Amino acid sequence: MYSYNYLFDFTKKIFVKMGCSDEHASMASKVFLAAELRGLASHGMIRIKDYFQLWEARRINTSPDIRIVHESPSTAVVDGDGAIGMIAATRAMEIAIEKAEKSGTGWVSVRGSNHYGIAGYYAMMALEHDMIGMSMTNANPLVAPTFSVSRLLGTNPIAVAIPADKQPPFVADFATTPIARGKLAVAEKNGEKTLLGYVQDKNGNPSDEPSILKEGGSMLTLGGDYAHGSHKGYCLSTIVDIFSAVLSGANFGPFVPPSVAYLPVLEEKVGEGTGHFFGAMRIDAFQPAAEFKRKMDEWITTFRNAESAPGNPAVKIPGDIEREKEEQISKEGISIIPNIARDLKEIAYKLQIDFEIK
């Protein structure tokens, strides 16, 4: 078990060694550690290696000039200048919040960024400002549209955070595929098969083999098959792609620069880097914030009191599971599976940082 502080300091040192400023290294480390605390290890320390490899390949800029390139009272396009995704994304969400302070809402589309970690982190930044936060990103092209075997989309997650009063906030954070790619990666590392309905082989046949993605297979969109609404998952994923990349001038769909080693880096590009999209809506641009938050408590209580089907757990409010994990992991510490700890030790060695395998 590791303490939050141990891993935070370690992660920060890695990014400083890569050339980040102290402020930027902290910004990025917070997002990696938030993933670990919230029980989303698939987006946590496991991804340090991806960034280390991108840095070794000179594919990220650790002293970026992140700037607004176009704006209106409620919108901006931000160029991340090749930054680590967590840094460009944090700055962009700050801009969305500033816009919302003045104009009621703020909407920021980002280009020239990289993989940004957990979508929910940025949406949650809005909460302390009594705002609703939104966050989405395009990602490694591994998902096929309905009817297709072409890998044109990422798992393109959407997060929405909504403040409440006495109840904890509502925090939805989900890939637009039945499961997140990171969970397939974990199943693969553990040598496990998956359920059917997540991936297909390169000819479109059903598969339960997470490694099929390395053999030209693809992930399915939320809904699974056409009869069960996979075209709706496809719609969601494409909306995320267009808002994140076409609006900003990032690479869309199949042109998103891969953050996994088994996808080739394309010669052709249609924009700059990976794209994200953020939103902030000031609650009191719609109604007094105190009134809204009381109403959210009422909404949450109504849903918490729903009747479970026999044999099923209690109905959850979006965010419950991650919050419960955070309470538990904050107390017990963060565990890192041996494979990942060894990867981190190797990176630490290369960068001349201490890292203890626990």
Added chain:
Amino acid sequence: MYSYNYLFDFTKKIFVKMGCSDEHASMASKVFLAAELRGLASHGMIRIKDYFQLWEARRINTSPDIRIVHESPSTAVVDGDGAIGMIAATRAMEIAIEKAEKSGTGWVSVRGSNHYGIAGYYAMMALEHDMIGMSMTNANPLVAPTFSVSRLLGTNPIAVAIPADKQPPFVADFATTPIARGKLAVAEKNGEKTLLGYVQDKNGNPSDEPSILKEGGSMLTLGGDYAHGSHKGYCLSTIVDIFSAVLSGANFGPFVPPSVAYLPVLEEKVGEGTGHFFGAMRIDAFQPAAEFKRKMDEWITTFRNAESAPGNPAVKIPGDIEREKEEQISKEGISIIPNIARDLKEIAYKLQIDFEIK
């Protein structure tokens, strides 16, 4: 077969007879007819009867004072004053577009409304202004959260319309359930069973019987079961509910006033009427509109050229199917199934309007 003009004039006369102004009657009729043209008959003339019954029960206001009750430069809350949903919604989307003209984006949450027909109609209103349009609404409580048998949510659709240049616009319009409730209603009227994965009985057991909704059964959220991401469909549906109803002060979740006769009208209410949420984003608040639209053409072409899985149709762009239907139905005329034509004839008789069964 009926001509567009015949049904438009007929529908308009019905709403004028109910007490609507000429302008409001036209506004509402356009949405009903748009559903028929786009091949979404489940949201077209079949729903006239629902509105007629609501009017007979004095549950709608045909001379509403639709007004902004709270606003900021980029937001508004609109009170529909019990209006026909199509009328409150059209007006609210107009306000979103006006806000976007000035502030880059416009976001309007609506209370005191009723069932608004096809979500896509309002999103598409943005297109001619070189804006991205968004539309969502809560609806009859018939959908159960993941793990639950309680009917707390509607099919809560989301629509997003995005302009392109030479390509037709991208128009996604989908319920956050595997299929729309209207399609279950059509299956039931035709005495057909459905696939598994759409509905469950009152104890949470799988069912293929569309009429199960009349016996305490419920619809499932997009994803179907937890292992395949039904909690993501649940997140989407709840986001729609909160944006539409908690932000505006409409009735949320289980308190949405039913537009179907088999659901009871509740004594308890937590707000005013049904809620909607609309958005408009001016393209040139992000980048020059001409440049964006050319990029959208490139995006659309990329996806159109995706490889189909063996035995599968060509990959569609959201909006293709409805647009193809519209071209066909505009030429061939609108067919209305005998059951519905008889219902319309009866309504016509009661209101002393002519209606021919064709």
